[in-house]
Amino acid sequence: MRLPILLCLLLRHTVARGFNGIPGDYCSKRAVPCCLHRDDDCTAPILGDHLCYCDVFCDRGPDGGNDCCPDFLATCKGVDSGNTQEFSLSGRECSADGVRYTEGETTKNNCETCTCSGGVWSCDRKTCLIQDHLLHEIEHGRYTWGGSNYSFFWGRTLEEGIKYRLGTLFPEQSVQHMNEIVIKPRELPDYFDAREKWPGLIHGVKDQGDCASSWALSTTDTSQDRLAIITDGRLNESLSSQQLLSCNQHRQKGCEGGYLDRAWWYIRKIGVVSDSCYPYESGSTREPGICMLPKTLFQANLPVSCPNENESKGKVYKMTPPYRVSPREEDIMTEIISNGPVQATFVVHEDFFMYKHGVYQHTHIAADKGDSFTGQGYHSVRVLGWGTDHSTGRPVKYWLCANSWGQNWGENGFFRILRGENHCEIESFVLGAWGKGAKRRRRFKLRKLRRRFKKRLF
Ligand SMILES: *[C@@H]1O[C@H](CO)[C@@H](O)[C@H](O)[C@H]1NC(C)=O
Ligand SMILES: *[C@@H]1O[C@H](CO)[C@@H](O)[C@H](O)[C@H]1NC(C)=O
Numbered sequence: 001m002r003l004p005i006l007l008c009l010l011l012r013h014t015v016a017r018g019f020n021g022i023p024g025d026y027c028s029k030r031a032v033p034c035c036l037h038r039d040d041d042c043t044a045p046i047l048g049d050h051l052c053y054c055d056v057f058c059d060r061g062p063d064g065g066n067d068c069c070p071d072f073l074a075t076c077k078g079v080d081s082g083n084t085q086e087f088s089l090s091g092r093e094c095s096a097d098g099v100r101y102t103e104g105e106t107t108k109n110n111c112e113t114c115t116c117s118g119g120v121w122s123c124d125r126k127t128c129l130i131q132d133h134l135l136h137e138i139e140h141g142r143y144t145w146g147g148s149n150y151s152f153f154w155g156r157t158l159e160e161g162i163k164y165r166l167g168t169l170f171p172e173q174s175v176q177h178m179n180e181i182v183i184k185p186r187e188l189p190d191y192f193d194a195r196e197k198w199p200g201l202i203h204g205v206k207d208q209g210d211c212a213s214s215w216a217l218s219t220t221d222t223s224q225d226r227l228a229i230i231t232d233g234r235l236n237e238s239l240s241s242q243q244l245l246s247c248n249q250h251r252q253k254g255c256e257g258g259y260l261d262r263a264w265w266y267i268r269k270i271g272v273v274s275d276s277c278y279p280y281e282s283g284s285t286r287e288p289g290i291c292m293l294p295k296t297l298f299q300a301n302l303p304v305s306c307p308n309e310n311e312s313k314g315k316v317y318k319m320t321p322p323y324r325v326s327p328r329e330e331d332i333m334t335e336i337i338s339n340g341p342v343q344a345t346f347v348v349h350e351d352f353f354m355y356k357h358g359v360y361q362h363t364h365i366a367a368d369k370g371d372s373f374t375g376q377g378y379h380s381v382r383v384l385g386w387g388t389d390h391s392t393g394r395p396v397k398y399w400l401c402a403n404s405w406g407q408n409w410g411e412n413g414f415f416r417i418l419r420g421e422n423h424c425e426i427e428s429f430v431l432g433a434w435g436k437g438a439k440r441r442r443r444f445k446l447r448k449l450r451r452r453f454k455k456r457l458f
């Protein structure tokens with residue numbers, strides 16, 4: 001935790017003053033050379049175990065004292081070191097990145113807004129979606145995954161990330177009424193990727209944009225893969241998440257999240273058209289929008305008129321009732337290898353947004369810095385397979401999942417997460433359903449489904 005400003009001031013000035021006589025690379029050697037606002041972690045080692053500072057707060061002009069690193073002005077302000085004596089801010093001015101600001105002026109520092117007040121930057125202390133210190137630690141520590149400074153997350157707050165990028169309402173009550181399927185054990189390989197077993201039938205990654213619609217996207221995406229698999233590719237369409245989002249509004253929260261059981265109920269009772277018939281728009285509007293395909297338009301599985309003016313009639317696709325897969329690792333694996341990708345709900349923590357590659361495991365980096373740097377929410381994704389990663393020495397088992405944050409996030413839109421330990425509850429809420437539409441196989445499957453169901457109430 002950070003110390004109160006006044007105490008810090010005192011402490012910081014007992015450390016050392018005027019390092020200017022010791023030339024060298026200090027700030028310039030840091031991963032993030034300079035920090036715009038006051039940041040007591042923004043330091044570099046100097047003279048044994050002393051620290052010098054590279055945040056703007058170190059430079060308070062000639063009267064305020066100075067504990068900046070010797071290369072602070074040159075590195076952080078572009079001021080020629082020969083001129084350091086001449087550089088001073090007059091009274092109540094502030095500076096950032098070599099620009100001077102007068103009293104009351106504001107500037108953005110990542111997601112924070114900082115105001116120049118009495119010659120010192122005062123920032124609104126928001127926690128950002130991209131946390132520099134976390135990225136830095138992931139990069140330099142021993143972790144099973146690596147992070148990235150995503151430009152589409154830069155400048156946004158963690159609160160916004162949780163509000164707009166997730167979107168599954170607490171699943172317990174919604175999933176607890178579902179029947180759990182009994183899985184017959186079978187021999188399982190060490191590695192499995194649904195895209196290799198069913199080439200051309202597993203669809204790509206979508207982008208939910210700024211709308212907490214993972215409840216809708218993961219439901220349509222799991223459905224479309226399973227429809228394609230069960231019909232051997234005869235029904236191979238990307239399904240409309242927009243229809244689910246806009247038309248399944250009863251007791252759902254649209255772009256503020258939804259319940260999975262209600263989404264599955266809709267796709268079973270009413271059905272959805274393809275993405276091209278009813279394209280996704282909520283990512284930019286942040287609203288679920290009005291329903292362009294009200295229930296009354298659906299009759300006896302006849303095609304409906306597409307909201308997209310370029311398409312004429314759209315076929316309606318339906319699914320069977322969803323079922324719950326037990327949280328046992330082998331049961332989930334058996335379900336995926338037998339019937340295709342499953343839908344899983346898990347807890348997303350602050351560090352997950354920055355994931356780029358490797359096997360994700362939640363870290364305590366943010367929590368160690370303070371509770372205000374943490375945040376979490378439920379999110380649903382498609383699980384496509386599994387494997388074991390050996391790239392960091394110790395073998396790490398993982399699930400292979402498709403996220404809905406576009407292809408520029410993670411491993412081309414996909415991610416891997418620790419398997420077998422119910423990490424972030426990834427194994428707690430796993431669902432599947434069968435597609436309707438396969439003629440012969442469908443009846444067979446349905447009979448089998450009935451046999452395999454075991455009524456179980458929680
Ligand atoms: C992250 O990217 C933004 C621009 O997208 C840049 O201004 C910032 O300095 C970068 N931060 C780090 C730690 O690389
Ligand atoms: C299914 O559709 C996808 C994308 O629309 C396409 O790339 C793929 O080749 C199709 N698969 C088959 C078997 O037709």
Ligand SMILES: *[C@@H]1O[C@H](CO)[C@@H](O)[C@H](O)[C@H]1NC(C)=O
Nearest residue numbers: 276277279307308309310311
């Ligand atoms: C319909 O087609 C036109 C011309 O090809 C295109 O500009 C427009 O974006 C299309 N509309 C939709 C909703 O796809």
